[in-house]
Amino acid sequence: MRKRTFLAATITSGLAAWTLLRTPPGRFQWRPRDAAAPQSALITGASAGIGAEFARQLAARGFDLVLVARRAERLNELATMLMATFQVNCEVMAADLAHAEGVAAVEERIRALENLTVLVNNAGFGTLEKLVNANPVRQQEMVYLHTMAPMRLTQAALPGMTARRCGAIINVASVAAYVRLRGNVNYTATKAYLTAFSEVLQTELRGTGVYVQALCPGFTRTEFHYTPDFKDHKPLPYPGFMWMSAEEVVRQSLAALGNGQVAFVPGVLYRALVLTLRIPVLSDNLMRLASLFL
Ligand SMILES: NC(=O)c1ccc[n+]([C@@H]2O[C@H](COP(=O)([O-])OP(=O)(O)OC[C@H]3O[C@@H](n4cnc5c(N)ncnc54)[C@H](OP(=O)(O)O)[C@@H]3O)[C@@H](O)[C@H]2O)c1
Numbered sequence: 001m002r003k004r005t006f007l008a009a010t011i012t013s014g015l016a017a018w019t020l021l022r023t024p025p026g027r028f029q030w031r032p033r034d035a036a037a038p039q040s041a042l043i044t045g046a047s048a049g050i051g052a053e054f055a056r057q058l059a060a061r062g063f064d065l066v067l068v069a070r071r072a073e074r075l076n077e078l079a080t081m082l083m084a085t086f087q088v089n090c091e092v093m094a095a096d097l098a099h100a101e102g103v104a105a106v107e108e109r110i111r112a113l114e115n116l117t118v119l120v121n122n123a124g125f126g127t128l129e130k131l132v133n134a135n136p137v138r139q140q141e142m143v144y145l146h147t148m149a150p151m152r153l154t155q156a157a158l159p160g161m162t163a164r165r166c167g168a169i170i171n172v173a174s175v176a177a178y179v180r181l182r183g184n185v186n187y188t189a190t191k192a193y194l195t196a197f198s199e200v201l202q203t204e205l206r207g208t209g210v211y212v213q214a215l216c217p218g219f220t221r222t223e224f225h226y227t228p229d230f231k232d233h234k235p236l237p238y239p240g241f242m243w244m245s246a247e248e249v250v251r252q253s254l255a256a257l258g259n260g261q262v263a264f265v266p267g268v269l270y271r272a273l274v275l276t277l278r279i280p281v282l283s284d285n286l287m288r289l290a291s292l293f294l
Helices: 002-021 047-059 070-087 100-113 136-164 185-204 246-256 268-277 280-291
Strands: 038-043 064-069 090-094 115-122 165-173 209-215
Touching: 002 165, 002 268, 038 090, 038 100, 038 136, 047 115, 047 165, 047 246, 070 090, 070 280, 090 100, 090 136, 100 136, 100 185, 115 136, 136 185, 136 209, 165 185, 185 209, 209 246, 268 280
Parallel strands: 038 064, 038 115, 064 090, 115 165, 165 209
Antiparallel strands: none
């Protein structure tokens, strides 16, 4: 009898875990490249890491690209490589999206694009200071870059996408959107904004053919933890299995586009973590435990 109960409990929890952790396939219609009607994608923060990987994988799917970041030379190198490898067109825009003028220039470009199908709001950075000690200018730039810039670029893209009844907006948020730990006030708050923004926006876009995703990666191997903002901090001591490659994060994001999981967490480990963090009593205890080590 005990054996049977144990077996039933194991099967039930296995099924529950599978239902909660699986990724249904995306419903976004990826069309093969059509030279007569090419589609385009605009990616912010394309000079490194996850943004550069979005550029690679979207070029491989035949998209013409507009690559945006501050470092024009990096963007030019990437554009040259992608044009030669995938025979797509790549345009480079140097813009600082932590400030209104930079965003205005990209908004204008978006409004002029007649075939923008994918917008990836990816540009971002982190800091590890408590707010009381943090550089106020960098904090204001972070809030602008992670909230105002994606909101304004999304609003600029929506009229064209809804009129064509085809589009995808990927806002790169983070697992941090669900974490409540010191040293990360504005990073956590702005990524939570992006997640809520995407979830509510998708409800407004139901039936329009436009899909929204808040991509919430965990630790990803990029230049993120090596920017000047991290120069006074020790390298993060987290074990290898906690790190994903940008290639895997982007592959899972594109495959899941339009699958109903607007806040999409790549990787089973991080999906399980976010699930736990969404249950208040578990989240509170986990955060209390984690804060002992910080
Ligand atoms: N790596 C992780 O562990 C991780 C985890 C979760 C979420 N994320 C998120 O993933 C996104 C991409 O980060 P990443 O890991 O790929 O880091 P990364 O390798 O440092 O790339 C960041 C990109 O953002 C651009 N950027 C930064 N500030 C900018 C500004 N003011 N204006 C325009 N572009 C700007 C950078 O380009 P320029 O310097 O040339 O401007 C760069 O292309 C970020 O939103 C980050 O919060 C990362």
